[in-house]
Amino acid sequence: MSMKGKSSISRCRHRMNDVLSNIGYKNADWSWISERVIRVQDQDGPVALKQWQRSAEEREHFLHHLRYAERAGMQGIIPLKPVRGDTPMFESARHVYYFEPWIEEPTVTSSREKELKLLAVLAGNHKISEDEEEMQEEEWFAYKQEVQHTWHQEQLMMNRLADQCEQSRFLSPFELTFLQGYPFFENMFKDMRQGFQTWARQVQEKGVRRFAFCHGFPTLDHGLISADGNAYFTNWETSGPGHLAFDLACFYRDLSRRQPFHALDSKRLYETYEAYGPSWSEADTGLLKALMLTPRPILDFADTYAREPYRYAEHQWTAMLAAKVSHLRYLRQMIQWKEKQEAAMKGS
Structure with missing residues (x-):
């Protein structure tokens, strides 16, 4: 040193x-x-x-x-x-x-046990604090405009990054991986819009939106399981009222970065939340979809690569990008599982 x-x-x-x-x-x-x-x-x-x-x-x-x-x-x-x-x-x-x-976690704690216990805490808190508030037409219009503007800016960013890659005489492994993922990113923007519209229709029809007390940034790193088995969250600094889907999207995005996808994961996660949390609707799934499937972390990462290409070796950049794309695919599979379940329930 x-x-x-x-x-x-x-x-x-x-x-x-x-x-x-x-x-x-x-x-x-x-x-x-x-x-x-x-x-x-x-x-x-x-x-x-x-x-x-x-x-x-x-x-x-x-x-x-x-x-x-x-x-x-x-x-x-x-x-x-x-x-x-x-x-x-x-x-x-x-x-x-x-x-x-100070809460000391046991050295042997199953990651699956921890994530389900923390999810049950989130769900229970959402249920206790669930409420609704009226949405004024002007407020609702401004919110939709803000969301659409954000997505438009992100798509412009995606197109700019793709153009920069295509201008290279010889594509690097990172650039090739990004361009190969471009159609998938476009589909994610379409899915996000579709999910948001599903939620927005319900809000406009009812004239109210639901909210609950949210942690704000629930992740496994901010979660603790004490020796007696109780689950706790730290870092409540960003807590406050918000839609339940904001907490869940954050929690699920964090899980996607930690483990490979398995079909049963979605079932356990959704069943745990529904067992302890408030009622859930297709409109809520729509907002969750809009929040979970954003390619923004990938775009920010690609933008950093374009500005600071020597921060990591090329193979490290490429491996990290491939992992981020894989995480987003995991989240899409989670949403698809839930949508199929809801469609089956609707048709029965």
């Missing part, structure tokens, strides 16, 4: 020691778990110290949403540990911090 790197680490450790000293943890044992999470040894056991850079308004929303979730009896919430009296957050060295009790 260079002298510059050692100096930077030394400054970070010194700053963190000062932060802990200011709140009564002088000379405490601590270690970095990630860029923004520190494990601190408290007299009653370890606690998690989290660094969070957000505006005062965003911090207030976070605390308000946590208070609401606790009053509503929602599951999987790790309560904040007050510091300096009753204050759940504090500022130090231009950063905001908060404490949570």
Whole structure:
């Protein structure tokens, strides 16, 4: 390690020691778990110290949403540990911090068991907090325009990237893989529009849209299974009201990056959510489809390749792109399974 790197680490450790000293943890044992999470040894056991850079308004929303979730009896919430009296957050060295009790996961935890337990927590919280709100015509029109504009911009981006690839005299393996996937990406945009239209028709007919209390960014990395088998989510900073499909799309996209697809996966996932969650309709599946099948992560990745081709070796770029395309195909199969199930139920 260079002298510059050692100096930077030394400054970070010194700053963190000062932060802990200011709140009564002088000379405490601590270690970095990630860029923004520190494990601190408290007299009653370890606690998690989290660094969070957000505006005062965003911090207030976070605390308000946590208070609401606790009053509503929602599951999987790790309560904040007050510091300096009753204050759940504090500022130090231009950063905001908060404490949570530390939850140690057993070393042997089945990934399948973990994902289903976390999904059950999401479903239960959605059911507890489910509600509806009226959609004004002007608001609804503005929202549809925003969605359509976003998709139009993404398709322009896709076409630009394809044009750049085709201008190469000799196609690289990455460029060839991207162009081979182009028809599939186009079909995903068509599927997204079809799903959104299915959901939009129901909203317009009823004049209301449903929402629930959502985690905002539910992933396996933000989920924990304690030694007693209970499931928890961390990182509730982006929680708040939203359609159930936003949480599910995020959760399923994360799962798609972690394992190969198997037909039974979809059945277990959907059945788990429906067993613990609120009622589900074809319109909800339509919105889930619109949210899950976006090629945007692939387009952003291809754009990075075009701007910084030497960040990775060519074979690494190509392997990562192929994996991202495979993940999107997995998600499409998940949606297709659900649509076939709904069609069969409708026809019976």
